Amino acid sequence: MSAYAEKNTAITGIGQSEVxxxxxxxxxxxxVDACMQAITDAGLTRADIDGVxxxxxxxxxxxxxxxVGTAGIQDALRLKLNWYAGAREAxxxxxxxxxxxGAIAAGMAKNVLIFRTMYEASARKKAFANSLVRGGQRQSGxxxxxxPYHTYAxxxxxxxxxxxxxxxxxxKPEQVGQIAINQxxxxxxxxxxxxxxxxxxxxxxxxxxxxxxxxxxxxxxPIDGCTxxxxxxxxxxxxxxxxIVRIEAIGSSMHYRNHWVQLDALDTQAQPKVAEMMxxxxxxxxxxxxxxxxxxxxSFHTINWLENFGFCEKxxxxxxxxxGTRIALEGxxxxxxxxxxxxxxxxxxxxxxxxxCTQLWGRGAARQVKGDPRVVATSTAGGPLAGAMLLVKx
Amino acid sequence: xxxxxxxxxxxxxQPARALPVTDLDTHTFWTSGAEGRxxxxxxxxxAYYIHPPVRFCPKCESRNVAPEAVSGRGTITSFTINHQQWxxxxxxxxxxxxxSIVEQDDVRLATNIMNCAPESVTMxxxxxxxxxxxxxxxxxxxxxxxxx
Numbered sequence: 073m074s075a076y077a078e079k080n081t082a083i084t085g086i087g088q089s090e091v092x093x094x095x096x097x098x099x100x101x102x103x104v105d106a107c108m109q110a111i112t113d114a115g116l117t118r119a120d121i122d123g124v125x126x127x128x129x130x131x132x133x134x135x136x137x138x139x140v141g142t143a144g145i146q147d148a149l150r151l152k153l154n155w156y157a158g159a160r161e162a163x164x165x166x167x168x169x170x171x172x173x174g175a176i177a178a179g180m181a182k183n184v185l186i187f188r189t190m191y192e193a194s195a196r197k198k199a200f201a202n203s204l205v206r207g208g209q210r211q212s213g214x215x216x217x218x219x220p221y222h223t224y225a226x227x228x229x230x231x232x233x234x235x236x237x238x239x240x241x242x243x244k245p246e247q248v249g250q251i252a253i254n255q256x257x258x259x260x261x262x263x264x265x266x267x268x269x270x271x272x273x274x275x276x277x278x279x280x281x282x283x284x285x286x287x288x289x290x291x292x293x294p295i296d297g298c299t300x301x302x303x304x305x306x307x308x309x310x311x312x313x314x315x316i317v318r319i320e321a322i323g324s325s326m327h328y329r330n331h332w333v334q335l336d337a338l339d340t341q342a343q344p345k346v347a348e349m350m351x352x353x354x355x356x357x358x359x360x361x362x363x364x365x366x367x368x369x370x371s372f373h374t375i376n377w378l379e380n381f382g383f384c385e386k387x388x389x390x391x392x393x394x395x396g397t398r399i400a401l402e403g404x405x406x407x408x409x410x411x412x413x414x415x416x417x418x419x420x421x422x423x424x425x426x427x428x429c430t431q432l433w434g435r436g437a438a439r440q441v442k443g444d445p446r447v448v449a450t451s452t453a454g455g456p457l458a459g460a461m462l463l464v465k466x
Numbered sequence: 467x468x469x470x471x472x473x474x475x476x477x478x479x480q481p482a483r484a485l486p487v488t489d490l491d492t493h494t495f496w497t498s499g500a501e502g503r504x505x506x507x508x509x510x511x512x513a514y515y516i517h518p519p520v521r522f523c524p525k526c527e528s529r530n531v532a533p534e535a536v537s538g539r540g541t542i543t544s545f546t547i548n549h550q551q552w553x554x555x556x557x558x559x560x561x562x563x564x565x566s567i568v569e570q571d572d573v574r575l576a577t578n579i580m581n582c583a584p585e586s587v588t589m590x591x592x593x594x595x596x597x598x599x600x601x602x603x604x605x606x607x608x609x610x611x612x613x614x
Contacts, residue, residue, distance in 0.1 A: 200553070205484040206470055217487040217518070218576045220605040223564055224552035230578075231546035239544070239589050283548040283562070335565065335578050338544055438553070 076353045077177035078319040082309035083463065084115025084183070084302045086429045091297035092193065093266055095269040099139040099191040099296070104148055107297035114302040115313045116183060117430075121125055122154045123181025127170040127190065129158025134194025135203070136294070138188075147189070155180035163324040164367075164452030166420035166459035170324045171301045188422040192294035195271065200224070217333045223415035227291055227334060230454065231283040234372040237339040238285050243375070243390035245285065246294075249276035251394040251407075252289035252414050259399060259411025262440035266293055266417045282415040290371040292413035299422035301429070315434050316466040320447075323350030323460035327342065333458040341373075341460040343380035343451070350460045351382070358382040361462075362445035364405055365424035365429060367453040368412040377451050378407075381460070406441050421452040432465040478555030483600050494533045495525040499597030499604025500525040500585055503535040508542055538595035539611065540565040547584045559584045565593055565608050582610040 078446055087109025091104040097105070111121060117194070130141025142158040145151070156176045159167060165188060172184035203224055204215045211219035215229070223229055244258050253276060258266035271289060279288035294303045309316055323346035328336040335341060351357070358381060366377040375389045384392035393399055399407040410427035417423065428448040431441055445465075488496050491507070495517075498505035507516040509523035510530040516523060545563035547614075560570040563578040566572070592611040594609050599603040 203552075210485050210487040212487040218562075219486045220483040220562060220600065220603075221578050222483070222552075222556065222561055222577055223483070223576070224551075224556075225548070227553075228546065228548055228562055231548075232544045232562065235546050236544040236589075250562070282550045283546040286546070313502065331518070333574055334572070338564070 073229065076321065078173045078322045078353070079307045081173050081176055081303050081319050082306055083319070083429055084304040084309045084312040084314065084318045085112070085116065086426045087111070087112045088111060088299040088399045088419075089298045091419065093209070093293075094193050094197065095137040095191075095296035096282050099189050100144055100148055102296060102298045103140045103145055103187055104302075104362060107145055107149065107185055108282060110185065110300035110346050114183070114304065116302065118149050118151060120183050121185045123172060123175050123184035124142045124151065124153055124156040125172045125175070125184055125186045126158045127162055127165050127168040128160035128194050134199060136192035139191045140187075140189040140298070142362060145185070145413060150366060151185075151189050154442050155184075157210070163283060163326065164454065166322070166452050166461060167324070169303060169319070169461065170322055170459065173319065173322065176303070176305050180310050180329070184303045185300060186303060187298055187300040187353055189298040189421050190418055190420060191294045191296050196294055200207055204229075209321065214425035216265065224278055226454070227286055228283050230253055230370050230372070231286045233338045233341060233455070234370065235285055237372060237376065239340050241387035241390060245277060245287070245409055246273060247390040247394050248285075248290065248368040248371060248375065249273055251374050254396045254399050255352065255368070255408045255412045255414045258439055259415035260317060262410045262416055265411040265415050266295055267415045269410075274379060283397070286372075287371060289414065292369050292418040293415070295417035296420070297417055297419055299419045299426050301422065301425055304398035310321050314433050317429055318464050318466040320462040321350045321354035323347055323351050323458070325349040326456075330455060332455045340376060340380055342456050343376055344456040346460050347380045347382065354462055356447060356464070360447050361405065361449045362443070362447045363409060363441055363449040364407045365409070365412075365428045365448060366422065367451045368408055368418075369418070369454055371414060374407065374412070374454040376453065381451070383450055401439060401441055409436065409439055413465050421450075424450045432463065470518065479556050480555055481553045481604055483598070485600060485603055488603070490598050491521065495519060496603040498533070498535070499599070499606060502597065504538045504567075504595045504606055505533040506536050506567065507531050508534045515567070515573045517573045536567055536569050539568045540575070540593055540595070540608065542569065542589060542591045542593060544589065545579065545587050547587070550565070551604070563587070563608070575606060576607060577608050578608050579609065583599075
């Protein structure tokens with residue numbers, strides 16, 4: 073067994089609820105849909121699940137950001153668990169996966185159910201979903217240094233970082249727009265995506281500016297939905313029906329200031345050291361990667377990751393994505409092949425894992441990448457948070 | 467001195483500034499504006515400014531740390547011009563920025579840039595602090611250094 077515990081784990085099943093701009097089901101039922109689908113997909117039953125992990129765990133509010141935690145699904149499915157954790161202070165959304173790897177290595181679980189539920193589409197109809205400012209009270213937590221400055225949404229403080237990147241790199245809006253255009257094209261081939269009508273560069277440029285330089289189509293789409301995956305110990309995974317998708321390497325580091333104002337490098341956020349850690353745990357190199365499912369809460373995160381994973385030079389992403397051909401389905405590095413959060417919906421990095429496995433298992437149908445892809449890089453991002461995984465099909 | 471961002475469109479009431487919870491360390495930062503000063507924790511042994519404030523110097527591990535008034539001058543490290551009306555009555559556009567104090571580049575403050583046209587704001591622009599009292603706190607805001 074390798075010194076790196078992740079190599080002794082594999083993703084054995086995936087599930088996704090219906091994804092919509094307003095569901096007729098509760099958040100918990102959507103979670104049940106995705107989780108049961110993932111368990112069945114792995115060839116398992118509820119009785120085989122002995123661990124549950126989620127990020128960030130249940131939010132006790134009406135924001136829709138994370139309405140279901142580990143307790144909710146454990147009880148709904150009457151799971152008998154040896155280990156569970158819904159842990160917010162982690163390397164972004166993949167913190168749940170990293171925790172699961174540790175639990176498996178420690179002998180506490182062999183099949184961990186991991187899920188991420190969002191209910192922001194419905195929440196938005198009643199209130200300001202996922203606002204960074206809570207009305208009627210003084211603000212605490214990670215964003216409180218922004219509180220008095222009319223910083224109501226992640227889009228605003230992330231634009232501070234995006235603008236720094238634009239200033240330092242010289243990237244042009246026509247280049248940035250290729251991320252959204254490419255993903256909408258991919259979404260047009262994905263029946264589960266929420267926005268499927270292709271957009272043009274004119275559409276991108278003419279859409280309203282949210283906060284300079286961030287435009288409407290640079291932003292992910294709030295949805296109601298849930299993604300679930302099963303991470304299994306390798307010996308158990310070998311009995312599951314699908315080809316092994318091994319977690320080849322992870323990046324979970326925090327070598328920077330973990331602070332939404334003081335983070336060291338605004339234009340790269342926390343990604344470089346996370347990518348460095350991931351590459352240090354594998355013999356594979358960026359040139360070995362067949363496709364990338366990169367975090368796209370905002371398109372600028374995807375652009376950041378292209379550079380920080382080493383697919384192109386620092387500040388070279390503008391040239392890399394120019395015209396969109398390299399990142400297209402038939403390009404040298406297909407990116408966000410299901411439409412990503414920008415078009416398929418804000419499943420918050422787990423949509424990316426679901427799409428990676430969909431492609432690796434050859435289930436992409438009209439959007440299937442040719443040539444039997446084997447190696448996928450995937451990532452999370454946002455301010456001081458970042459996490460990365462390299463997935464390899466054996 | 468205007469106490470709200472520049473307005474180009476709005477009829478309703480500008481939403482009040484939200485306020486942070488303060489504690490034994492952060493209270494000075496949010497109240498020193500009452501004397502017209504911007505106050506930042508500083509190591510009394512190695513002179514390093516420590517923000518957010520805590521009585522521990524990450525450079526020399528000294529616990530001899532105390533708030534000190536700084537010049538109130540800084541430069542814009544990054545900014546965004548917000549156009550989205552997130553709440554009813556919110557006056558747009560306005561500038562959200564990160565300002566580094568001139569004394570030490572890695573002391574960075576979130577703020578609004580006021581008293582100038584949003585489109586006149588640039589990276590590295592010199593700015594100076596002023597304060598707006600909201601309830602019992604004094605919120606540091608910045609304006610171009612060239613404003614008289």
